[in-house]
Amino acid sequence: MKFSVQSKAFAMLLSVGLVAGCSSTGDTMDEEGYGSDVAPLDQDGGSTVYSGADGDDVSSSGLSDDQRQAAQQQAEQEALRNITVFYFDFDTSEIKQEARDVLVAHARYLADNPRQNVRIEGHTDERGTKEYNLALGERRASAIQRFLIVNGASRGQLETISYGEEKPAVRGSSESAWAQNRRVELVFQ
């Protein structure tokens, strides 16, 4: 266990280094995105993400070949970024553990590409009241938004909208349909 924690901490340093390296290419970050909107809760979330990111791969492949390492990282990040839909449990806006690596990848990409904008669309399943669901969809979208900001995206790139239960991904009233409809979608623009 101790080894795993250490290797994760090491990976975290590496990750931070990569982000820093990328952002030193001349792109400046929009400072407006930072400040009071970053809630303490999400800083916890942020650190969890770093500790979970790519740890095992890093420790097994070692640091002997930096370029190979970077290429592999990039391929992994791109693969992660293919995922743009994130699911939630009923009546929660808690980002699931498995979504975090993917969101970090998106956040890094946004940090590297300041002209890229994203619409964050929050949705709920059909159960419960429409107005509460509008607010819940927005809370889900905001949770993702804050997570992306904490991990490097700037607020100016991110727009949130909630559709509540109005735009289900899947029609029907089954557990499976509901699970697929409780989601946030990232729409790159």
Add this chain to the structure above:
Amino acid sequence: MTHNAYRQGFPFATALTALVLFMLVAGSARAELLIRITEGADAALPIAVVPFAESGAMPAGDKVSSIVQADLTMSGEFRPLDPSKMLSLPSQRSEVYFRDWRLLGQRYVLVGQLNRTGERVEARYELFDVNREERILGETAGASANNVRTLAHHISDRVYEAITGDPGVFSTKLAYITLNRTGDETRYRLQVSDVDGKRARVRLESREPILSPAWSPDGKQLAYVSFETGKPVVFTHELATGERKKAADFPGLNSAPAWSPDGKSLLLTLSKDGNAEIYRLEIASGNLTRLTNHWAIDTEGVWDHTGRGIFYTSDRSGGPQIYHMERLGAEPKRITFGSRYNARARPDAKGEYVYYVHQRNRAFHIARINLKNGEESVITRTESDESPSVSPNGRMLIYATQQNGTSVLTVVSANGGAAYSLPAADGDVREPAWGPIVR
């Protein structure tokens, strides 16, 4: 138990002001709801609505007395006698033989005459208490010949009030949203109809969601949420002219409108300051007052019967529950405890009960809480229930539920007894809002 299913269309007048291009005028009468009486109450009062005598040509369509009979049946509180079982068809007091009606087990008898003069139809009608052999109502009322439904609903209201002591709601209106999906095309339509689903008219049509219609207390305007601009915006809509105004278009959520009893302000849910909070918007001045301040969701605000406090939904306890703020700014008090999901309060006008959406096991029902003793009770037997709206006399409740995979409106008596449903001719119908009594 009766089972009626009829439909009737009405031409759609082009009253909308075309402010935006997406608003199409629906030329055909596809707006109508059907009515299906699913359950009569056991304690319904027997009443004989005798077909009215007629002088002069009456307009085609349903007879006035048939409409009255349907209205009273619909309320769940009356069990009208089938006219074919009547021993005589009196149209005035001198023709009423109480012994005959007693024999038929009737408590009340309504008789009347219709006279047409030019474009006007006048009704003279009398209501009798069979046991006491007394006339308890004798009136005349008139309407233009193309408005006999209005005349009939008025008579139903008068009969209902004379017998129950509460005003009738047969002349009130329903607002609701229909949703049609054909292939990739989605159409939301805001509609207004009579409480029996007849005379439905499309007021707004959009590809994007329309939500949460709310009546102004004078019945002249609706407020609602429309996504037509790509985000939720609250509009007010003058029904007579079709004139629409943006009431709230702040960044983030603009939703859950509810009018104050004086019609001068709206409760709204806005997220412009971070998360969903309830605000009061004074319509004339645009002044905005924030009423809640909490990291949790606060939404679905509605005025209580005093007009000084509000009920609303908050998930500050971990799941949505109903809270009451007795005075604006006062410490909110949680009132629902029966399950982990209680939302969208709708108080009756007397301050006796608050109705809301209630999750029990995996099902969503409509429940109500008795404000005097805090007793919570489930009043619907259907299982995917949403959007309760109380009739202005507090005796009936309309809500949306699922039937065979589509959303329909269902009306029940406030204690859950009688029921009828209003399915759309096709597609979903949802979010009913029961309009006020307009005098």
